[in-house]
Structure formats: structure tokens, C-alpha cells
Amino acid sequence: MSGLKGLIHSIEAFGTVDGPGVRMVLFLAGCPMKCLFCHNPEIAAGDEGQFYTPQQVLDRYNKNKFFYQAGGLTFSGGEPLLQGEFVSQCVRLLKENKVHVAMDTSLCCGEQWVEGLIPGVDLWMVSIKAATAEMHQKLTGQSNAAIIMNNIISLNRSQVKMLIRYVIIPGYTDDEKELSKLAEFIKTLPFVPPLELLAYHTMGVHKWRNLDLIYCLAGVPDATEQDVERAREILRVNGISDFVLCYRNQG
Numbered sequence: 648m649s650g651l652k653g654l655i656h657s658i659e660a661f662g663t664v665d666g667p668g669v670r671m672v673l674f675l676a677g678c679p680m681k682c683l684f685c686h687n688p689e690i691a692a693g694d695e696g697q698f699y700t701p702q703q704v705l706d707r708y709n710k711n712k713f714f715y716q717a718g719g720l721t722f723s724g725g726e727p728l729l730q731g732e733f734v735s736q737c738v739r740l741l742k743e744n745k746v747h748v749a750m751d752t753s754l755c756c757g758e759q760w761v762e763g764l765i766p767g768v769d770l771w772m773v774s775i776k777a778a779t780a781e782m783h784q785k786l787t788g789q790s791n792a793a794i795i796m797n798n799i800i801s802l803n804r805s806q807v808k809m810l811i812r813y814v815i816i817p818g819y820t821d822d823e824k825e826l827s828k829l830a831e832f833i834k835t836l837p838f839v840p841p842l843e844l845l846a847y848h849t850m851g852v853h854k855w856r857n858l859d860l861i862y863c864l865a866g867v868p869d870a871t872e873q874d875v876e877r878a879r880e881i882l883r884v885n886g887i888s889d890f891v892l893c894y895r896n897q898g
């Protein structure tokens with residue numbers, strides 16, 4: 648194995664919301680998207696962190712291995728696949744050591760990383776930020792057409808275990824147009840994955856201020872439980888039935 652290192656912003660030793668069981672969560676620095684609602688802008692900025700080799704990641708995991716028996720390790724960020732080579736090497740080593748691996752990703756990355764990781768990742772948690780091209784561009788500064796949706800389709804075709812995550816943002820991602828388009832896309836997937844609905848919240852806004860950044864969604868209220876339920880109803884009418892509900896925002 649090479650001496651390749653990855654820039655990790657921070658590590659959560661005992662995470663419970665990013666995959667099954669108790670997990671070590673690696674927040675990899677950097678992200679190609681610029682989501683207006685990002686609640687980890689300091690991680691997405693990608694200029695802070697510590698360099699780790701894959702072996703150091705495994706060593707860190709092994710320190711608390713006992714606690715992860717029903718869990719494992721999750722790559723999150725930022726966008727973990729921005730450091731695709733490092734993540735691929737880590738996953739290879741983790742699988743040799745029988746670690747359950749989850750990937751929390753927007754799939755805004757080169758398709759080669761996705762394909763190469765299929766054998767080693769046990770659970771893909773894929774965020775769709777917006778369903779229509781216009782809303783995606785507005786919310787993330789990136790198109791969803793060419794890279795992201797194609798990556799989701801090719802991953803899904805490979806029959807991996809997948810969960811789609813979608814944040815309900817009042818006035819942005821919760822209307823009939825966005826939700827019916829989301830339903831339409833999900834239904835075209837060969838192996839329809841469950842959909843996790845997350846509620847937008849403003850708990851990360853202070854981080855934008857700390858970074859001297861303007862928070863463009865100022866004034867947008869937190870999504871309530873009713874907002875999430877309303878969105879679920881629209882999706883249900885549009886043919887989606889497999890939901891995971893969660894009244895928090897993964898960012």
C-alpha cells in the first residue's frame with residue numbers, strides 16, 4: 648500500500664445517525680458543491696484537518712473496535728469521494744479487516760470511484776439535494792444532470808444496499824414540482840431504494856457567520872414535522888412508499 652494520505656477534518660468516535668449501530672464517522676475535508684443550506688461549511692471549505700494514512704484510519708478504528716460490533720465506519724464530509732483514491736484504499740483495508748463500511752455521499756464525483764467502491768461499501772447513503780435541474784443549480788451551484796443522477800443510476804443497477812436522503816427545505820424542495828420529479832426519478836431506478844426525509848434546520852447558521860460567509864437562506868424557517876409529513880404525502884401520491892423519516896438535517 649502506498650503512503651497516500653487523506654485530509655480528514657474531524658472524527659466522531661461514536662456516531663449513531665450515519666448508518667447502523669455505533670460507528671466511527673470520518674468527516675473528510677472538501678466538497679465540490681456549495682449548498683446554500685450546508686450545515687458543515689467549515690468541513691466543505693476543505694482547508695482544515697489532519698492527514699491520515701489508511702493504516703492510521705484502521706488503527707484509530709481498532710482502538711474502539713469493541714463498541715462498533717453492531718456498527719462500523721462511515722465516510723462522510725464534505726464529500727468523501729472528492730478524495731476518491733484515499734477512500735478507495737481505506738475501504739480495501741477496512742474490508743480485509745471485516746469492517747462494515749457506509750458511504751455518506753452526494754455522488755458528485757468521477758464515476759470511476761463509484762464503480763471501484765461497489766465491492767467494498769456495505770451501505771450507500773446518497774443525498775439528492777434537489778430533483779429538478781434548476782433547483783439543484785440554485786441550491787448547490789452544480790448541475791445534477793450529468794454526473795450525480797448517472798452515478799446513482801449505475802450504482803443502483805449494481806444492486807448495492809442504498810438509501811436516498813433528501814432534505815425538506817420550506818419553499819425550495821417541498822413543492823409538488825420538486826417532489827413529483829424526485830418520485831419520478833426514484834421510480835425509474837431498477838431497484839427502488841428507501842427514501843430518508845430529513846427536516847431542514849438552521850443550527851449550522853452560526854458557522855457561516857464564523858467563516859464570514861453570507862447565509863443566503865436566512866429567513867427560511869426550520870422544516871416542521873408537519874412539513875415532512877406533507878412532503879411524504881405528496882411523494883406517496885406519486886408512487887413512493889418506502890420511507891425512513893427523520894426530523895433532523897444531515898446537511
Ligand code: SF4
Nearest residue numbers: 678680682685725898
Ligand atoms: S451540504 Fe454536503 S454536499 Fe452540500 S456543500 Fe455541504 S458538505 Fe457539500
